[in-house]
Amino acid sequence: MPTFTHGEISIDVDEDGFMQEPELWNEEIAKALATTEGVDNLTDEHWKLVNYLREYYLKFGIAPMIRKLCKETGFPLKKVYELFPSGPAKGACKVAGLAKPTGCV
């Protein structure tokens, strides 16, 4: 299984670079993971999204509905893609240390 290293940080990730142990997540890791998504600088808007995902995840153990994410952060889906070019699931969730959703999605 691959390891992701960035500066001081070294974590286990899966084939697509998602964290294997989401409980180890912290803001430094988020910054580091963001670089793999072509986001070198996490702005307040990025953080708003990431934090929302994080909170939801801690409560429900999974990412929220995309529709809910958009509504509750106030970002239309287009905006989410602007912030994280590979999208809410592959981009934002990865930075927030969430696992990939699986199934018919």
Place this chain on the structure above:
Amino acid sequence: MAEDKKTPEELAQISYRPPGKTWMDSTVEFRKGTYNYGAVPASAAYMNLPFPRKWQPTNEDWNLPEDWQKIIFEGMRERLNRYRSFRVFMDICVRCGACADKCHYFIGSGDPKNMPVLRAELLRSVYRNDFTAFGKLLGRFAGGRKLTIDILKEWFFYFYQCTECRRCSVFCPYGIDTAEITMMARELLNLVGINIDWIATPLANCFRTGNHLGVQPHGFKDSIEFAVEEFEELTGIKVEAPINRKGAEVLFVAPSADYFASPHYYTLLGYLALFHEIGLDYTWSSFASEGGNFGLFHSAEVMKRLNAKIYMESRRLGVKWILGGECGHMWRVLHQYMDTINGPANHLEVPVSPITGTRFENAKSTKMVHIAEFTSDLMRHNKIKLDPSRNDHWNVTFHDSCNPARAMGLIEEPRYVIRNVCNHFHEMPENTIKEQTFCCGSGSGIGTDENLEMRLRGGLPRANACKYVHDKYGVNLLLCICAIDKATLPPLLEYWVPGIEVGGIHEMVGNALIMKGENERATDLRGTPTKKVEEGKEVTEDV
């Protein structure tokens, strides 16, 4: 994926001319974009699958169990004795080639081993070598191959490049169904611990939480409640969406993506609107919160293990019958397997629509009705008021999902529904719809991103037919009744034919449904302004 993405023009450079050398000893190259990742050990272990381990197809050494060949042969013998389909299909193919260019993966890739006949030969050659007299005697000359690690790798590669869509079986003069062969091959691979993660992890999720996504009960409730709230904002109507309610008449089971992903979500809003308007006495279940069943793509045993919850939950909740949502492979399991694997459902009653009184004789044993059957019946009896002009901003076409079309024969019901709620409906060319429909290219548990290139290739025939109606009639919305379609067709169409969105038929029903006490609808369920409103706007602006 993003790094070496090919343009549609590049990807469409396909040659159907096979290479000069024989197919019998070529080896597989695991190139990024064409294969799926190995199962995460935790998921495999949770499902008690054999030999869970860290493993990727690109590894030179697959860490197979010591006696893997013996395991495969034993597994083959067992399955040959259990499945007449397997035995007969191993024996009677005449290699006439009628199936060859019927497979979407062959059309999209030109890889000769994606011809259904040759895909089956990959397995058949080993069968011949070790299970038939001629093969034992003449070996390679009789088309037999000794099982080697390269052949196992080839099985993995090509049997996870088959979506079990059954299109080839429609054309086969003996009805040889590659889906059956792929199922057997996948079961054999599972026996030596070879699984893909996009199937194994949904299995584990589904077993634990009731759905492939792993949505826990409170998360399920949160999502449904969110939809209820949003629906109220859109229409001013607060619908009831009971969860785990005992004593309801009907249990409603939908694919989990309907309450998680877009554009599935709009279909969910459609269900909610319809059930409210007709006053259906129903309940959702957080336990039976998945109609889909990735077990179908893994093994008969796991399919049964996952499917069991539907009847168990209907018994616990004391409902009379079960209604099922828009999903493709889910309906293959419900229509062709559920009664056999987990029936008989004697705790339920023959389904009767409480609104029209129609008795669903065709579902009298399984006691589960497809929502397209249910809704078309409502429409036939004029039990709901509809304003199809609310969908006038959509020029729609309908994509028959493989399983409802070829394993169920559900062809006219969804069309009847669409004709009642959409004024602009155009069929794709005849060779690409109904029983000849083309797969989205991502079915059977391989609709993930690591094999995107193969998905785009496999989806080419479908996308190309969409392009035809897009160019000819200005079609801008593809309707379908499958959650995998809804998930995988948007990126596919975006790639091959930008300008077509994807939706479900009950989204259209939700749009067109005239509800008692509703606000004037300025937008459809997705928030897109309806044509009426748009035209109205232009008029006022002109003035």
Place this chain on the structure above:
Amino acid sequence: MYDAGKVITGIIVFLILITFPFWFNAASGRATYKPDPEIITPDDQCVETAEYMKRNHMDMLNQWRDQVVREGQRTFVAPDGKTYELSLSNTCMNCHSNKSEFCDACHNYMAVSPFCWDCHIEPQETTYGYK
């Protein structure tokens, strides 16, 4: 679900059909029958050997007809140098005068229906005083 009944029925039907000749012949009682074409007014010899005639008489008759009808050629020179008139009625049937005992014997046995008698009048066998 084995559908054993249907499979067994299928096998039995197949076996009955495929063994049709065995039981048909047993039932008809003619399994050992062999045609014995009889020549009632024998000349010394035929235009060709019997062995040749057995296999090729139809070709010969066909040629004769073409020669007579299309070319007006009416003489046949046999391998031994003897000449004959090309005529079914006057040459062949001199010896093979009894259609039912001679021609039909094999033709019926082999289910051959030659079209000789489409044009030629069938011989009035009784006029030969036989039987």
Place this chain on the structure above:
Amino acid sequence: MTVIISLLAAVTLILIAIIGAGTLGLQYLFGIVIPYATLAAFLFGIVYRVVKWARSPVPFHIPTTCGQQKSHPWIKYSKLESPFTALEVTGRMALEILFFRSLFRNTKVDLKKGPKLVYGSEKYLWLAGLAFHWSFLIILVRHLRFFVEPVPFFVAALQTLDGFFQIWLPIIYITDVVILVALLFLLFRRLYDPKLRYFSLAADYFPLFLLLSIAVTGYLMRYTGAKADLIAVKELAMGLLSFRPTIPVGLDTIFFIHLFLVSVLIAYFPFSKLMHMAGVFMSPTRNLANNSRAKRHVNPWDYDVKVHTYEEYEDEFREVMKAAKMPLEKE
């Protein structure tokens, strides 16, 4: 390569017959022993194979539906493509077996610039397949004149019909021409289409060469100077069928070649792809009614599996369910 090997195999068989029955004069072997042995292998082999298939059950109800299901009375369902009753299944099977319904659907795909996929109708395989199989059957029935006495009316009627055009003497049978053309087409198609050539095995070419050889030796005996003594042929056949085998006088080498090739064909039959003849009846995607929700199908080897019960589920999630005010079995 596989083509050449298959061709060589057919040629070898012919040589075996020439040397065996001709040069060595082993007429008893080629005329009696081998036909008996191969016929026994044929009958035993077919029954054995079918029984072997039948011993594996059909655990699941898996018809491929090629048309509308029976649901609402006001939607016309496709009785022959999505049959609901046993009678309708029989209809579907009859269409499939007698007229190759599924193959009739065949299309071919073309990738044009654009990319643009175009689907064209492709009926040649269907036509050649149908032509071959029907001709083969008719020829087989016509051959009954060698095997039964008296010759039944239908054999004579079939001969008349088959010789309808009355060309040549002996009359050329339509099926004799059709089967040759069909076989040559099927062979040509396999060699010409690179896809087919790629996956064709020796087992695909060999039967074609064998059938062609049988046909050609048959033609030689009927239409050319190598005419057979039919009475002798029938005498041999009748002797075999009445278990009083004799070798009559008058059988030529060409006949023994023909007979030997046929013997090889029937012996080869049960152990080869030619078993599709029986298999087509037993294909579960075609011979089942699409009524699985109306009538329960039983899996004879069904076994209990480990399931996840609601109780286990609630035990795991009770706290969060309680917090979300969801109904519980146990508080």
